Amino acid sequence: MSKLIKGGTIVTADLTFKGDVYIQHDRIVAVGPDLPHDADHVLDATGCYVMPGGIDPHTHLEMPFMGTYSSDDFESGTRAALAGGTTMVVDFALPSPGQSLLDALAMWHNKTGRANCDYSFHMAITWWGEQVFDEMAVIVRDKGINTFKHFMAYKGALMVDDDEMFASFQRCAELGALPLVHAENGDVVAQLQARLLAEGNNGPEAHAYSRPPEVEGEATNRAIMIADMAGVPVYIVHVSCEQAHEAIRRARQKGIRAYGEPLIQHLTLDESEYAHPDWDHAARRVMSPPFRNKQHQDSLWAGLQSGSLQVVATDHCAFTTAQKRFGVGDFTKIPNGTGGLEDRMPMLWTHGVNTGRLTMNEFVAVTSTNIAKILNIYPKKGAILPGADADIVVWDPAREKTISAKTQQSAIDYNVFEGKKVKGLPRYVLSRGVVSIHDGEVRTREGHGEFVPRQPFQAVNRALSTWKELTAPRKVERSGIPASGV
Numbered sequence: 001m002s003k004l005i006k007g008g009t010i011v012t013a014d015l016t017f018k019g020d021v022y023i024q025h026d027r028i029v030a031v032g033p034d035l036p037h038d039a040d041h042v043l044d045a046t047g048c049y050v051m052p053g054g055i056d057p058h059t060h061l062e063m064p065f066m067g068t069y070s071s072d073d074f075e076s077g078t079r080a081a082l083a084g085g086t087t088m089v090v091d092f093a094l095p096s097p098g099q100s101l102l103d104a105l106a107m108w109h110n111k112t113g114r115a116n117c118d119y120s121f122h123m124a125i126t127w128w129g130e131q132v133f134d135e136m137a138v139i140v141r142d143k144g145i146n147t148f149k150h151f152m153a154y155k156g157a158l159m160v161d162d163d164e165m166f167a168s169f170q171r172c173a174e175l176g177a178l179p180l181v182h183a184e185n186g187d188v189v190a191q192l193q194a195r196l197l198a199e200g201n202n203g204p205e206a207h208a209y210s211r212p213p214e215v216e217g218e219a220t221n222r223a224i225m226i227a228d229m230a231g232v233p234v235y236i237v238h239v240s241c242e243q244a245h246e247a248i249r250r251a252r253q254k255g256i257r258a259y260g261e262p263l264i265q266h267l268t269l270d271e272s273e274y275a276h277p278d279w280d281h282a283a284r285r286v287m288s289p290p291f292r293n294k295q296h297q298d299s300l301w302a303g304l305q306s307g308s309l310q311v312v313a314t315d316h317c318a319f320t321t322a323q324k325r326f327g328v329g330d331f332t333k334i335p336n337g338t339g340g341l342e343d344r345m346p347m348l349w350t351h352g353v354n355t356g357r358l359t360m361n362e363f364v365a366v367t368s369t370n371i372a373k374i375l376n377i378y379p380k381k382g383a384i385l386p387g388a389d390a391d392i393v394v395w396d397p398a399r400e401k402t403i404s405a406k407t408q409q410s411a412i413d414y415n416v417f418e419g420k421k422v423k424g425l426p427r428y429v430l431s432r433g434v435v436s437i438h439d440g441e442v443r444t445r446e447g448h449g450e451f452v453p454r455q456p457f458q459a460v461n462r463a464l465s466t467w468k469e470l471t472a473p474r475k476v477e478r479s480g481i482p483a484s485g486v
């Protein structure tokens with residue numbers, strides 16, 4: 001079965017040119033001007049940009065969290081992803097304390113039977129011991145996972161301490177894996193939460209008061225310094241503020257390989273949402289870190305423009321209004337998380353490309369190609385090249401809509417972007433060659449999604465260990481040692 005995407009402008013992370021894309025089965029086989037018309041299906045891309053499908057490296061589908069499960073599963077979540085131009089998601093396998101990493105991974109694989117697009121996993125390190133140390137090697141060498149997530153927050157649940165993090169980061173360095181970090185100082189958050197509650201501050205706005213930017217900036221800097229001491233690169237998820245961005249920027253200027261991932265929510269929504277008089281409105285926007293002010297947003301945009309931040313994700317972790325109401329009277333019980341999978345690409349195009357904050361090529365870089373390279377799956381993903389998977393979005397810059405929960409794919413009953421107008425939407429979305437969005441209509445295929453294995457890193461980890469070895473502390477050999485003074 002062959003397909004031809006005809007008459008569009010191909011936009012990649014580094015090139016923009018007129019051309020067609022020829023697909024056979026699930027792969028791109030040719031890219032260039034005026035390719036032959038003999039394909040089984042021709043998709044008209046006139047007036048459109050033909051780009052690599054988006055990759056969202058941060059989702060929590062059907063995640064057990066705060067006494068409930070996030071409400072989008074791998075079916076509705078990947079359907080929402082495709083509707084918005086995202087053709088691959090990377091979710092998190094979360095072992096419970098004491099649980100084998102391999103058992104947790106098997107549990108997460110069991111959730112994916114109805115996935116509509118390709119997916120992969122990060123493995124979370126939620127506890128530490130010899131078993132975890134040993135199983136990390138199996139995860140990397142046999143299970144196709146090269147990233148390990150560490151939560152510095154959620155004290156008493158997912159949080160790990162510095163000791164555990166340093167041990168795990170060193171293991172990542174040995175295995176050619178990349179540590180990911182949720183950087184918030186969980187001890188300080190816990191104290192601030194208790195103080196706010198004691199003062200009678202129990203509404204959703206107190207969630208934001210309990211997680212000021214300093215909590216994130218301190219933890220980000222600590223994670224980066226620990227990674228540097230362990231001799232491993234580090235990827236900071238959901239960077240929301242200048243303090244965290246500044247720590248990443250400063251580290252990068254010193255040659256440290258630190259990556260930063262802002263979310264579309266933090267780029268486009270601000271803290272005023274928590275002051276809304278409607279409790280539900282504010283609680284639906286409770287996530288960690290919380291939304292910030294305009295200065296922090298400007299910092300994140302500047303980071304994407306200058307390259308100090310590399311990836312835009314969603315952290316899609318969707319809870320219904322009924323679930324959010326678990327926290328009426330106690331903001332610490334509001335399940336943390338928001339949706340965004342369907343809206344990431346249209347919102348970033350509208351607020352990034354249409355405003356001149358991002359070029360189209362930068363858009364492709366931060367939604368797809370950069371993370372494909374960081375995760376070691378480029379050019380299978382994140383590229384319009386012969387041999388690449390046919391994960392493609394045909395993007396119509398003139399297509400418009402107003403975001404509404406009534407028309408969304410996500411299973412929840414609201415949308416944090418409700419009422420926002422977007423200009424720039426998919427005309428077609430192909431998931432490994434399957435036309436899943438056809439002229440805006442959803443034609444996803446349940447079970448089509450496949451696990452994408454990822455090989456351990458070679459170049460960066462090897463370069464870092466070579467440098468660490470060269471600069472390691474060495475004993476000074478002395479010829480004459482004076483006798484002890486006693």
Ligand SMILES: NC(=O)NCCC(=O)O
Nearest residue numbers: 182287288315317336337
């Ligand atoms: N971000 C959030 O509030 N919920 C999802 C879990 C996490 O990433 O911290």
Ligand SMILES: [Zn+2]
Nearest residue numbers: 182237238288
């Ligand atoms: Zn997080």
Ligand SMILES: [Zn+2]
Nearest residue numbers: 058059060315
């Ligand atoms: Zn997350």
